């Protein structure tokens with residue numbers, strides 16, 4: 001396997017980060033990998049917000065949990081509580097990918113997924129563990145949503161798409177098994 005294939009095969013979702021910062025130049029490299037992503041018609045309707053401020057990350061986590069708890073359907077909240085009650089798993093750093101709706105509607109979500117995976121694979125290739133974090137969007141779902149958008153300097157009209165948590169895992173984890181039943185080959 002070449003280095004790229006090894007990186008893809010090694011990646012796993014880290015849900016327990018140790019308290020160790022990531023060096024600034026590595027973070028910049030990861031952000032540049034995000035910006036190198038392809039996008040439909042090269043519109044680049046994204047904003048990469050790198051958050052290294054632990055106080056802000058904690059505020060966002062508290063707000064996200066509060067919003068999740070307030071929903072009538074407690075499935076997601078209970079899932080998080082079952083995992084130790086952390087949305088961000090003590091990650092020292094998080095990237096929020098903010099996006100703007102594109103035409104046709106939903107196309108921006110494809111770009112979002114590619115950016116997120118570029119971040120994840122770039123980080124993995126550098127020995128930096130990570131986790132895509134859809135739950136990050138819940139931080140913006142309540143009364144503090146506008147405040148967070150301002151704090152994170154979101155561009156006008158941009159919304160939180162996805163978070164990616166970055167840091168160093170307490171323990172490495174086996175990647176998920178490949179489900180070959182999901183592969184169809186037509187000869």
Ligand SMILES: Cc1cc2nc3c(=O)[nH]c(=O)nc-3n(C[C@H](O)[C@H](O)[C@H](O)COP(=O)(O)O)c2cc1C
Pocket residue numbers: 011012013014015131132133134135136162175176
């Ligand atoms: C779009 C997206 C959103 C995700 N959001 C979360 C999340 O909020 N919290 C979390 O712990 N994992 C999240 N994950 C990680 C998935 O649960 C994980 O990729 C899946 O269980 C497979 O495990 P693996 O990544 O270790 O192979 C997300 C993954 C994707 C692709």
